[in-house]
Amino acid sequence: MIYTTQMDAAKKGIITAQMLTVAQKETMDPENLRSLVAAGKVAIPANKNHKNLDSEGVGQGLSTKINVNLGVSKDCYDIDLELAKVRKAIELKTTAIMDLSCFGKTQEFRRKLIEMSPVMIGTVPMYDAVGMLDKDLKDITVDEFFSVVEKHAEDGVDFMTIHCGMNRATAERVKNNKRLTNIVSRGGSLLFAWMELNNQENPFYEYYDRLLDICEKFDVTLSLGDACRPGSLNDSTDPAQIEELITLGELTKRAWARNVQVMIEGPGHMSLNEIAANVLLEKKLCHGAPFYVLGPIVTDIAPGYDHITSAIGGAIAASNGADFLCFVTPAEHLRLPNLDDMKEGIIAARIAAHAADIAKGIPGARKWDNEMSAARADVDFTRMISLAIDPEKARRYREESQPECEDTCTMCGKMCPMKNMKKILNGEDLSIV
Incomplete structure (x- = not known):
């Protein structure tokens, strides 16, 4: 039987090779896993063009996964160093790597990364649009934004962070509800600026079906980004964050109708007592879709130690149902991480994930x-x-x-x-x- 995506196969009753791999790793019955993929409660990011992928699942009933961010920037342009980070991250048993490159030969680095990596690869095409097109942000066209997304999909990227949920209504919430740290999401701030400069709607929201066409074609998992994630304890669980989350829930259902897998991204900076409630909100408003969190960072005062503040929040979030932790390094808020920073961040995230898996009763x-x-x-x-x-x-x-x-x-x-x-x-x- 022919299928287009992992979710399409699952809905048709097909257990794919990727599902079998994940089921074996998780000691889960393959049929149970298939039903969770069909319902959108588990995602298996697996681009058709990522040929050496050793598949992993993210979501309900599975072990907590961790992601490592790396990539070249204008101030630190060293492809060899970033490739060394890739090798080290794989050695340290990361589950995923996100390429956040925003300058120079981004496609060359991305293709090398995908070719050498058995772990799933994510990107944020918005960063690359600004870096690769070499144009003022205001002058980038809607077609150019989507051409970058398609290029990433063709190259074999398994999941993409795209900030589809910050539409003009949510942007007004940001302006009308003063925040201490405004918008701290890099991709979200760029989209906000583009919308304001051009007096237009977010293209990824307005032309969402066009985005789904690309994701369905290559089986790219859509990681719906949280443009309005809080960048300080003061800004957590505010109107802009919650309004965006409601929109992401609506977009999730539209993606599932097209058999596109979805993950939802979450905060951010947040005090300990708000974390469990935020996980519950995401699971309720986004219909049980896998939850991917940055941190949460539980205090704002520890630059140089944010791998610890993040691990504390990550363990609490995951033990309450978050599925995927994005690592944070000691260099957070200060500079691009080096190899040692990356190692500290990975180990801290793995400890948080494992501690949560014990609390969740994950087999083994x-x-x-x-x-x-x-x-x-x-x-x-x-x-x-x-x-x-x-x-x-x-x-x-x-x-x-x-x-x-x-x-x-x-x-x-x-x-x-x-x-x-x-x-x-x-x-x-x-x-x-």
Whole structure:
């Protein structure tokens, strides 16, 4: 039977090769997964032209996925460095990579990225439109915007962030409800500026069916961007954010009617006590579509440590039902991340995702923790290091501070409770002096 997209296949009762891959990874019944894809509650971003993709699913009942942002900019134009980041991100077990390139030979980098990457690839075509077309923002035409989207789809991009929900009505909400940090979404701010400069509607909202034509043709998952995500605690859950979310829910149903898979993007900066409610709002207003969050960053005061503020918010969001976490690095708000920043961000996001998976009862999530605990009870440092989420760092810390006795560490030494309890329970003598 012929099908156009993963969602189209699922609706027709077809279990695709991609669904089988995801079902095996998630230890889920393939038929159950197919039904979730058909209902839009799981997305499997898998562009027909991404030939070496090792498919992943995002959504209800699946493990929490993480995304890494990278790409070249005018101030830091080093393709080799960005490709090194790609290799490191894959080594560190990211689930997805978003290419946010906005300057220079963007297509050359994007094609290399897709060719070498088995993980799903996302982009924000709005960035590339400004960088690639080399025109003033005001002068970019509607046809040019869509030509960039189609080029990304042809190249094999699996999901695209497009800010379709910020129409002129939502833009008025922004202007009439003063924010502390205005619009902090880069793509959203560019679209807002284009709309104001040209006195026109958002082209991706006005010509949404044209966008769906492209997504359906290549099976691109539409990641509906949150142009009005809060950039400060002060601006969270305000009228502009909620109005845009309502619009995204309407656009989700239109996409599903065309068999186009959808993810919904979410905040942003937000205090701890608002996170669960925001996840609930997204799931209600957007009909259970997978939720992709940046952070949320739970305090505004920690530049240099926003991988931590983000991991705190991400763990809470995912444990309450968010499905996909976008990593945040220590360089957030300060500069383009380097390799070390990227590693810190990935590990923090993976910890948040894993902690949430335990809370959600994802099959197999707790098994890893139990194995680590058993290694600790056995005072088996070799095994502990091999099980660590970052074995390289765990090994370095162990080697930097050697204890008198090899089966202890320099924190407790001979008073190690694990070692001593093991001896006492085995009926052995205990010598601490």
